[in-house]
Amino acid sequence: MTINVHYKLTRMSVESDKGSYHQRVFMISPEKTHAEYLDTILAHHQHNANNLLQILIAAQDVHGYIHSDAIDHLSEQMALPRSKIEGVAGFYSFLHLQAAGDYRVLFSDNITDRMAGNIDLMKSLCSQLWVEPGKLSEDGLVCVGTTSCTGMCDQGPGMLVNNIAINHITAERINAIAELIRERVPLSAWPASFFAIEDNIRRRDILLNSQIQPGAALKAMLARGDNATLQEIKTSKLRGRGGAGFSTGMKWEFCRDAAGDAHYVVCNADEGEPGTFKDRVLLNGYADTVFEGMTLCARIIGAKQGFLYLRGEYRYLLPHLQAVLQKRRGQNLLGTSILGHEGFDFDIAIHLGAGAYICGEESALIESLEGKRGTPRNRPPFPVTHGYLNCPTVVNNVETFASTCLITTHGGAWYSGIGTETSCGSKILSVSGDCERPGLYEYPFGVTIAQVLADCGAQDTQAVQVSGPSGVCISADEFNRRIAFDDLATAGAFMIFNQTRDMFEVARNFVHFFAHESCGFCTPCRVGTQLLSNMMDKLADGNGSPYDFTEIEKLNVLLQSTSHCGLGHSACNPVLNTIEKFRPAYDKRLAHKDFIPAFDLDRALSQARQMTGRDDTGAHLESSHESK
Amino acid sequence: MNQNKTFTLDGKTIPYTEGQTIIQAAMAAGEYIPHLCFNPELKAHGSCKLCTVKANGRQTASCTQQPTPEMVVESDTQELNDERRALLQMLFVEGNHFCPSCEKSGDCQLQATAYVLKMMSPHYNQFYPDRPVDASHPEYLLDFNRCILCSLCVRASRDVDGKNVFALSGRGIKSHLIVNAKSGQLADTDFCDADKAAHVCPVGVILKKRVGFATPIGSRSFDELPISATPHPQGACPVCPRSDAATLPPHPKSRGA
Amino acid sequence: MNTPVKPKLRVATTSLAGCFGCHMAILDIDERLLDLLQLVEFDRSPITDIKHCGPCDIGIIEGGLCNAENVHVLREFRANCKILIAIGACAINGGLPAQRNHLSLSSILEEVYHAQHGLVDGFIPNDPELPLPLDKVHPIHEVVKVDYFIPGCPPSGDAIWKVLTDLLAGREPELGHGLIHYD
Known part of the structure; x- marks a missing residue:
């Protein structure tokens, strides 16, 4: 009978939920x-x-x-x-087709947030608000969940409330937020200190030290001539800072030479790789330089329109960026006849992302710019010939555009003299995890991992994840390796793990990330990342056997060989890397000699036990049944 | 057109013309490469990855990759077939593919492809997703349980019928097929039997009502011969559902009409 | 020259959450059963009525797992059989019983024993003799390692014969066109 009552209650609550939903909609x-x-x-x-x-x-x-x-x-x-x-x-995960709450709270769920205790904080908020994670409260007030890395790893744990970032979350801050939500205080009236975001620039080199006056690089280009400027950029040997490292000068030249009705410049500020946050700081403190780099590119390739694709998590930067654009228009650094040069017309629009890591892939970004689902295109053709609206398009990273201003003002030879033979100039690293001073560190290319670790105050380091989940995990015996395209190429993420960290859990967090962010276009990535995620969970739940390990290795091969784009190709990197370098973290999870199920058989009887009220021995199952 | 260009497919010389993809040239030469999201009557998509081949040693989808002269293409190899089987197994566990209750059984491209690739079990753990059936339309049934997200109906409706009856929504493992109606129901769209989209589903999602067993089990498309050996009419794909709609006059609402 | 008498292989069969259709299909081997019996002897099976499986060479399982007893039987087979074969759609992907998997078990029990039209004072049976249902139906390979699969609903007698004779001859079983079927 008690069971009966329980079910009636559940049904009523579902109905009342519907009722309130309709009321709200109607209102x-x-x-x-x-x-x-x-x-x-x-x-x-x-x-x-x-x-x-x-x-x-x-x-x-x-x-x-x-x-x-x-x-x-x-x-x-x-x-x-x-x-x-x-x-x-x-x-897009930030868009909702159903009521999602007046307050939509998303905890950043990168491994660095995990290490800083985000899950306990989320549980605390949920219990204070009487909600379950991922489910809208019955009164439609609030929904609490997780989201992929919000790009605040230097000041985590982080969260987004209605897509606005709040960092340095503590138990006290959670209590205050619970109270504010319960009292329905509008976000605009929350304490301003909650929304403070630090730049945390710890080491400056050529770019972060630069104080290029707005217009200076443009004037240098106009004085030197477009072709000569392109030549300087080629001389500088600048390579894309998004990680792939394609020659910027060549990209601009290919695009300039490609036939099309129009040419476009796109700045990729969809900085979604977990552990990366340098673009956030560049856009906050160096927006003029970034926009000016885009304008240089526009002049060289013959573009009239540019776009900055800003990840939804950095939406708080929008007013600032719009203001900078407006100021530049006022200074005749954007608009028509820039700096009085007839025919030099160019302007920049900012497009927001809405929670989709895959849009950092340039062809998916272009699809998204065109207002579509962010599915990577079949390549070739590449964006330089068939990009935005199928027209020739340059897509470059924020840091790349900023660097072109340095080259234009200081010359290509100067730039190529910095760094190493094949990796010229500087690289900004986003340092987070187990260290005393997380933040931005800019170095000439060629800096060793050991040097970075020393500079940021990392102790007892077990591993560093270079370039995020899709990058590479390196262990202590490799700390003499260098940040450079021919050694450790990186978009900038540098996450540090000390000896207390469980590298299996690091890999599992990354695998979950890829499964969440798979666009779903191709079979291997859509299903395979989910399977990989389930397999890692099985190991984490203590149900692993050598069989599962073999399965994971097979899946890795399949994902790498058949996936449509880099997301699927790199989804298994964290697992492959940690298996290779931290095998004991896996071995201790392969405790069972024989295959056992991924689910708990005894728990699979719990609903039946509850419904029948039975608890005799026959109402239970041993979870594993190992043959001797 | 230069007819002298050739590449090799598993050692056989295959002629191709400029603009053809590997799979198109292979089909024209009577060679079978497993595929699900490709249908020669529609723009290639490259998403199911069943048609993955090794072209000059590099794996690529043969429905989107164009051959180059003397390219060496491998397709029917154990390595590739093992991968294809694993992809099929992913599709089988992702949805609810209960063949004994499916009226498409015997005509289903997914099933027939799994037969030739000797898929004996789904291997992975079943996802058992909850995907309600849409039986609202008087003439057609949508059983989303079997959807493999190939998007052939999406492309047919958009590119041929000019209607956009179907679209993909969601992302990742939550990707799903939707229809163009506020109610979410097929009955509230302008979908009709004359649509190309009604005839391209390679599995048992888009089903015409009341004719499911007009052709008895045992006399179906892939009963006599396996999908890999089904005869080839005029270089068209022998295995892809071919619509009679292609010979029908264009639908009044179709683009350009 | 005397050829040593080959010991017969021991084979056990059982139906879990299945309909015995696959067992009927085993009988569809027809007169070849007599040939088979020259080579094998049956342990636990509906054919012998032996209640528990002893050490066997081959175990054949029809049906998926829908309750606790199914799990016990499956484990007994896995522990005793050198080779385990899943036969039929239900053992391989859950089949018809798994069509309940998109519903919660509580709502099913509620519907069947409380809410269904015509029931007065219905109650959910709680006799300890009755095996408790699992919250979801599972194919057997999700719970134990399975060596071979014979798909079909049911597989044809010919398909079963082919796999068994392949195994008896020490060949890797393979089903060609017409024998491999999921329906």
Whole structure:
């Protein structure tokens, strides 16, 4: 009988949940209201389907989710099928098609956040607010969950509340946040100190020390000539700072020479690789230099339009960046006839991402810029010939564009003299994890891991993850290796793990990250990252045997050989690396000689036990049944 | 057109013309490369990865990769077939593929491909996703349990029918097929039997009602011969569902009409 | 010259969450069963009515796992059989019984024993003799290691014959076109 009552209660609560949902919808959504705010948004974005993602982000801001009636209106006004709009909205984890709470709290879940105790903090917040992780509270007030690295590893644990970053979360801060949410205090009235974000620049070299006046690089280019400037960039041997390291000068030249109706410049500020946060700081303190680098590129390739694709997690930077753009327009550094040169017309628009790591892949980024699902394209053709709107497009990293200003003002030969023979100039590292002084460290290329560890005050270091989960994990015997394209190429992430850390758990966190961020386009990555994730969980749950280990190794091979893009190819790197270098962390999880199930058989009987009230021996199962 | 260009596929010389992909040239020459998301009547997608081959030693999807002169392509090798089988097993555990209850059984490309690749079990743990069936439409049924996200219906509806009845939503393992209706139901779309999209599903998702067993089990497409040996009419793919709709007059709503 | 008498291989069979259709299919080997009996003898099986499986060379399992007893039987087979064969859709992917997997077990029991039309004062049976249902139905390879699979619902007698004779002859079993079937 008690069971009966329990079920009735559950059913009632479900119904009341529905009730409140409908009430809320009814309260806020007479058809007219949607049309009103949407028309303003649509007008701002010229009803352009390429701006669909931006329109959806703006539409969501109004009610915290995109209402079904709002999609009707957008579909009608933009002449787009509803299925397309829902397909796009459904791709991005920060967009919601159902009510997702007045307060949407997402804890950053990078391994560095884990090490700083984010899970306990999340549990505390959930229990204070009487909610389950990932589920909207019955009154529709709040939803608490996790999200991929928010790019605040130097000041974690981090979280996003309605997509605005809050860092340095402590138990006290959680208590305060619970109270603010319960009292329904609007985010704008929360203590400003919560939203403080530090730059944490710890070591400056050529780029972070530079004080290029706005316009100085442009003037240098105009004085030298476009071709000569391109030549300087080629002479500098600058290579892309996003990690792949393609020659910037060659990319610009290919793009300039590619035929197309228009040419485009895109700055990839979708800094999603867990453990990377340098672009955040560059955009905060060096936005002029970044925009100026984009403008140099525009002049050389003949582009009139540029885009900065800013990851949704850095949305707090938007007002600042818009202000810098506005100032540059005022200074005639953007707009028409830049610095009085007729025909030198260029402007930059900022597009926001909405929680999709894959959009850091350049062709997926371009799809996203075009207002689509962020699925990587089939390549070739490459963006330099067929990019945005199928036109020749340069996509470069934030740091790359900033560096081109240095080269333009100081000359290519000067730049190529810094660093190593094949890796010229400097690299900014985002240092986090087990060290005394996390933050940004800029070095000439060629710096050793040991040097970085010494500088940031790392003690007793067991391993460093260079270039994030898709990069490489290196152990203590390799700390003499160098940051350089021909040794350890990196986009900048540098996560440090001391001897107390469990490298299996590090790899498991990364595998979960890839499964969460797989775009789902190709079979091996969509299903394989999930399978890999489940297999690592099986080991973590103590159900591992040598069989599972073999399975993981087979899956690694399959993902690497058949995946559509780099995400699938690198999803197994963390596992392969840690198996190779930290094998004991795995061995201790292969405790069983024989295969045992991934799930707990006894727990699989718990619902039946509860429903029948039985607890006799026959109502239980041993979880493992090892043959001797 | 220069007809002299050739590449080799598992040692056989295959002629190709400019613009053809490896799989297109192979099909024209009567060679079978396993595939699911490719249908010669639609733009290639490259997502299922079943058609992965080694072209000059590098693995690539043969439906999107164009050959180069003298390219050495390997397809029917144990290594590649083992990988393809694993991909099939992923598709089988990702959805709910219960062949005994599926009226597409015997005509299903997923099943037939798994037969030729000798998939004896799904190998991995089943996901058993919850995917409700949409039986709202008077003429058609959508059983999402069997969807392999090949997007052929999406492409057919968008590129041929000019309708966008279908789209993919969600991301990663949560990717799923949706229809173009506020209710989420096929009955509320302009989908109809004349649509190309009604006839391209390689598995048992888009099913015409009341004709499921018109062809008895035992007399179906892949009963007599395996999918790899099904005869080849005019260089078209023998195994991909070919729509009669292709010969129908264009739908009044189709693009450009 | 005397050829030594080869000891017969011991074979056990059982049906877990299945419909015995696969066992009927074993009988579809027809008169070849007589040939088979020259080579094998049956341990636990519906054919012999032996209740527990002893040491065997081959164990054949029909059906998936839907309750605690299925798990006990499967483990007994795995512990005793050198080679374990999953036969039929249910053993291989859960089959028909697994069609309940998208529902919660509590809602199923609730529906069947409490809510269903015509039930008065229904209660969920709690006799300790009854095996408790698992919250989900599982194929057997998710719980023990399985060596070979014979798909089909049911597989044909010919397919079963092929796999068994391959194994008896020491060949890797292989089903060609027409014998490999999932339906």
